[in-house]
Amino acid sequence: MLKIAKDKLPQLLQAWAAGARVFVPQEKDGTRVFLPWDGQGKLTLDEGNTLEPPKDLFFPRTETMYRYQVQGQEAGVTEVPPFDAKMVLVGVRSCDARSFAIMDDVFLTKGYVDEFYRRRRENTRVVALACTEAAPTCFCTTFGIDPGRAEGVDVQMWPLADGYLLEVVTEAGQELLEQGTGLLTDAGKEEIPAAAKPGLVVDIDGVTAKLQRMFEHPYWTAVSRKCLGCGACTYLCPTCHCFDIQGENRGNSGYKFRCWDSCMFSEYTRMAGGHNPRPSKKERLRNRFLHKLQYFPERYGKFACVGCGRCLDRCPVNVDITRVIREVKEVTL
Amino acid sequence: MSKPRVAVYKMSSCAGCQLEIINLEPILLDLLGAVDLSYFVMARRENEPGPYDIGLVEGAITCGEEIERLKKARQECHLLVALGSCACYGGLPSIKNWQPQRVVENRVYDNLAAIHSTTAYGIDYYVPVDAYLKGCPVSREELLDFIKSTLLGVRPYLRPHSVCVECKLHENVCLFVTEKAICLGPVTTAGCGALCPSRGKPCDGCRGPANDANAVSLARTMAAYGLHSQDIVRYFRKFAGMTSEFSKGAEAV
Ligand code: SF4
Numbered sequence: 001m002l003k004i005a006k007d008k009l010p011q012l013l014q015a016w017a018a019g020a021r022v023f024v025p026q027e028k029d030g031t032r033v034f035l036p037w038d039g040q041g042k043l044t045l046d047e048g049n050t051l052e053p054p055k056d057l058f059f060p061r062t063e064t065m066y067r068y069q070v071q072g073q074e075a076g077v078t079e080v081p082p083f084d085a086k087m088v089l090v091g092v093r094s095c096d097a098r099s100f101a102i103m104d105d106v107f108l109t110k111g112y113v114d115e116f117y118r119r120r121r122e123n124t125r126v127v128a129l130a131c132t133e134a135a136p137t138c139f140c141t142t143f144g145i146d147p148g149r150a151e152g153v154d155v156q157m158w159p160l161a162d163g164y165l166l167e168v169v170t171e172a173g174q175e176l177l178e179q180g181t182g183l184l185t186d187a188g189k190e191e192i193p194a195a196a197k198p199g200l201v202v203d204i205d206g207v208t209a210k211l212q213r214m215f216e217h218p219y220w221t222a223v224s225r226k227c228l229g230c231g232a233c234t235y236l237c238p239t240c241h242c243f244d245i246q247g248e249n250r251g252n253s254g255y256k257f258r259c260w261d262s263c264m265f266s267e268y269t270r271m272a273g274g275h276n277p278r279p280s281k282k283e284r285l286r287n288r289f290l291h292k293l294q295y296f297p298e299r300y301g302k303f304a305c306v307g308c309g310r311c312l313d314r315c316p317v318n319v320d321i322t323r324v325i326r327e328v329k330e331v332t333l
Numbered sequence: 334m335s336k337p338r339v340a341v342y343k344m345s346s347c348a349g350c351q352l353e354i355i356n357l358e359p360i361l362l363d364l365l366g367a368v369d370l371s372y373f374v375m376a377r378r379e380n381e382p383g384p385y386d387i388g389l390v391e392g393a394i395t396c397g398e399e400i401e402r403l404k405k406a407r408q409e410c411h412l413l414v415a416l417g418s419c420a421c422y423g424g425l426p427s428i429k430n431w432q433p434q435r436v437v438e439n440r441v442y443d444n445l446a447a448i449h450s451t452t453a454y455g456i457d458y459y460v461p462v463d464a465y466l467k468g469c470p471v472s473r474e475e476l477l478d479f480i481k482s483t484l485l486g487v488r489p490y491l492r493p494h495s496v497c498v499e500c501k502l503h504e505n506v507c508l509f510v511t512e513k514a515i516c517l518g519p520v521t522t523a524g525c526g527a528l529c530p531s532r533g534k535p536c537d538g539c540r541g542p543a544n545d546a547n548a549v550s551l552a553r554t555m556a557a558y559g560l561h562s563q564d565i566v567r568y569f570r571k572f573a574g575m576t577s578e579f580s581k582g583a584e585a586v
Pocket residue numbers: 226227228229230231232233234264314315316317318319
């Protein structure tokens with residue numbers, strides 16, 4: 001176990017930044033976001049999780065897929081250069097670390113590999129940071145996530161009053177910490193601080209089975225009455241991964257790009273001919289919850305919610321997934 | 334093949350939407366290469382009579398004389414298009430609809446003898462309309478896209494969804510959720526490229542209701558944010574108070 005003093009952390013980030021793009025939570029526009037470390041920003045590692053999840057580092061909001069051009073009778077396609085920068089993500093909380101595993105399921109398994117995602121994901125090292133305090137909206141333990149230790153990361157950190165404890169998890173993590181020689185000291189008798197205990201706990205036992213029988217239930221009409229369809233919930237969710245592919249054409253050339261989409265928007269399911277199988281907010285909101293709590297577990301054996309609480313914190317009309325889970329369990333069929 | 338002939342009509346409006354056509358200046362010559370602006374009183378000294386292929390109507394209908402001109406326009410145009418929010422829903426002129434006619438007239442005109450105004454309506458209250466180009470003023474990009482698509486014979490991409498979608502594509506921090514600013518983005522039709530929120534100003538709803546707008550819930554949220562019910566009414570009646578969607582918002586609290 002190693003330790004770094006709080007005032008040395010910027011130097012460690014600097015050392016990593018020499019060979020990679022380092023992303024770490026910093027203050028921006030009054031919120032906390034993962035931003036590239038340039039030695040100037042204000043770190044917010046001790047202030048709870050970021051407003052936006054780090055998913056856009058693997059799955060950017062807008063990403064060019066290829067370019068094309070037409071000259072006379074000739075048409076050609078130009079590939080975009082593959083992403084090959086190294087990235088180090090520092091300060092990822094346990095809930096967001098789980099979300100990476102969920103995104104991996106979507107983009108890398110079942111016989112289909114998304115090359116755009118794979119390149120970014122494989123070029124990234126993850127340094128997790130344990131939570132010793134939970135926000136009122138955190139409910140990660142509901143999904144068996146340990147706020148004190150993240151899954152699938154390269155290095156695990158814990159906050160101390162005057163610095164951070166660091167533990168190597170993988171070989172890549174070992175290499176990272178070797179770059180910090182001189183900054184890191186032996187932790188000695190320093191104890192790992194106790195993990196946060198989120199006060200919000202929901203019983204999710206049997207929710208998937210219950211939902212399988214609730215597709216037509218009037219509950220969805222009631223719960224969707226308030227929804228504005230603003231999409232904040234899906235854009236802020238670390239596991240939402242839907243995208244649209246569109247083209248931008250100018251004269252004889254253009255490009256195809258993909259960009260985040262949201263099942264909360266009517267366009268999302270509207271067919272070319274105008275038919276929409278999810279015509280109202282009821283069907284759309286139902287889809288969001290069923291996807292997280294029924295379809296994903298059916299297909300991948302795990303829930304697609306990590307209990308980060310972002311959606312319930314930020315929904316302008318307080319649509320709350322924890323309340324939905326509770327109410328679903330209470331519905332009589 | 335002769336070039337399609339376009340006519341631009343003005344009803345009760347500020348002429349801002351017509352100005353946007355002229356503001357297409359950098360590509361106006363290309364446009365004139367493709368269409369013939371046959372009737373456009375604001376931009377031409379001499380205008381040619383109909384029939385026309387495309388008619389762009391700017392402005393709300395607020396008096397009997399305009400109803401007559403509108404009906405004539407409908408007869409002489411193959412496609413009739415509502416240009417801007419006034420023509421689509423009544424727009425800004427429609428804010429007068431909630432006060433007695435004479436009170437409003439008295440405020441503006443000295444001599445009321447010659448004034449016979451009517452409730453301000455969008456043009457589809459009187460004639461069938463083929464397309465709606467929303468906004469106060471219209472979006473130049475959307476206008477251009479509409480003309481291009483029409484020339485190509487394909488369906489133009491007029492976004493049905495809310496301004497929030499475009500706002501999020503621009504990667505803006507949401508003013509409504511983060512700063513608790515009163516933003517009509519969630520209920521307003523996109524197509525402006527989230528012009529206002531992208532510059533730090535909440536959406537005023539100038540493009541009118543988006544498909545499936547939940548104005549009732551938004552109005553309640555505005556009240557929860559501390560807005561007075563009279564102000565909520567003003568928000569929803571500013572540009573499109575005559576639409577059923579926004580009137581639900583105005584009546585919700
Ligand atoms: S954040 Fe709330 S209001 Fe917005 S789409 Fe999601 S559930 Fe609906």
